[in-house]
Amino acid sequence: MKTPIYQVDAFTSQPFSGNPAAVCLLTSQRSDEWMLNTAREMNLSETAFLLPEGDGYRLRWFTPALEVDLCGHATLASAHILWETGKLPPEEPARFYTRSGLLTARKVANRVELDFPARPMQPAELPDGLAAALGIPAPRAAAWHAQGENFLIELDSEAPVRAAQPNFDQLKAYPIHGVILTSEATQSTRYDFVSRFFAPRWGVNEDPVTGSAHCYLAPYWSERMGKTVFSAYQASARGGELRVRLDGERVFISGEAVTVLSGSLHF
Numbered sequence: 001m002k003t004p005i006y007q008v009d010a011f012t013s014q015p016f017s018g019n020p021a022a023v024c025l026l027t028s029q030r031s032d033e034w035m036l037n038t039a040r041e042m043n044l045s046e047t048a049f050l051l052p053e054g055d056g057y058r059l060r061w062f063t064p065a066l067e068v069d070l071c072g073h074a075t076l077a078s079a080h081i082l083w084e085t086g087k088l089p090p091e092e093p094a095r096f097y098t099r100s101g102l103l104t105a106r107k108v109a110n111r112v113e114l115d116f117p118a119r120p121m122q123p124a125e126l127p128d129g130l131a132a133a134l135g136i137p138a139p140r141a142a143a144w145h146a147q148g149e150n151f152l153i154e155l156d157s158e159a160p161v162r163a164a165q166p167n168f169d170q171l172k173a174y175p176i177h178g179v180i181l182t183s184e185a186t187q188s189t190r191y192d193f194v195s196r197f198f199a200p201r202w203g204v205n206e207d208p209v210t211g212s213a214h215c216y217l218a219p220y221w222s223e224r225m226g227k228t229v230f231s232a233y234q235a236s237a238r239g240g241e242l243r244v245r246l247d248g249e250r251v252f253i254s255g256e257a258v259t260v261l262s263g264s265l266h267f
Contacts, residue, residue: 065203072211
């Protein structure tokens with residue numbers, strides 16, 4: 001049985017930039033082991049698996065190491081593929097049933113807009129040695145989200161965010177999902193803030209562009225800047241641009257996507 005699979009660069013209008021995700025279109029349920037092995041075969045930060053369910057699709061995301069609860073760029077890539085392949089007409093929103101509840105996406109001109117939950121954080125002290133493991137100076141502020149097990153660390157300017165060189169072996173020793181580094185954008189007036197995201201314990205040393213991280217970043221920067229609409233840049237080697245809007249308990253995250261590969265799984 002052949003299973004269609006695609007590779008999409010998300011949060012970019014140009015191939016070979018943004019964040020690549022694999023999107024696998026299932027016609028029947030496959031085992032967790034099969035999905036994890038497929039994600040390992042694709043060897044991307046996330047592989048998305050879509051199975052028709054009711055008025056939408058069951059959506060699951062796997063890194064090469066494990067299944068995750070929420071993933072922005074692979075959700076954006078999934079919606080892009082459903083519209084591009086004609087599985088959904090462009091005027092119809094995509095509805096995804098996930099471990100994080102119902103998520104939706106809609107096509108807005110040449111962009112895909114995701115409707116995700118906002119995840120406010122609480123001020124926190126960093127564990128001993130974490131800043132050194134990240135290769136950063138003393139932070140301006142730090143926050144923690146217990147359910148998501150993520151730290152957000154604000155630095156004084158954009159330069160140290162871009163220059164950070166984490167020791168991933170040391171970072172793996174901390175019992176956390178990931179770390180978001182962020183600062184106000186100080187090198188370009190195009191953006192409000194920049195960020196990077198590291199999650200080595202989950203099999204992703206640095207994620208090129210992380211939609212789900214902006215569920216934390218939007219309420220954080222809304223409180224700091226006193227506004228709700230942002231232009232954001234994730235300053236990884238590949239880089240990616242996001243538009244972000246906070247509306248109560250929801251965050252609307254939008255970006256473009258490009259299909260770079262299509263094929264079939266033969267097993």
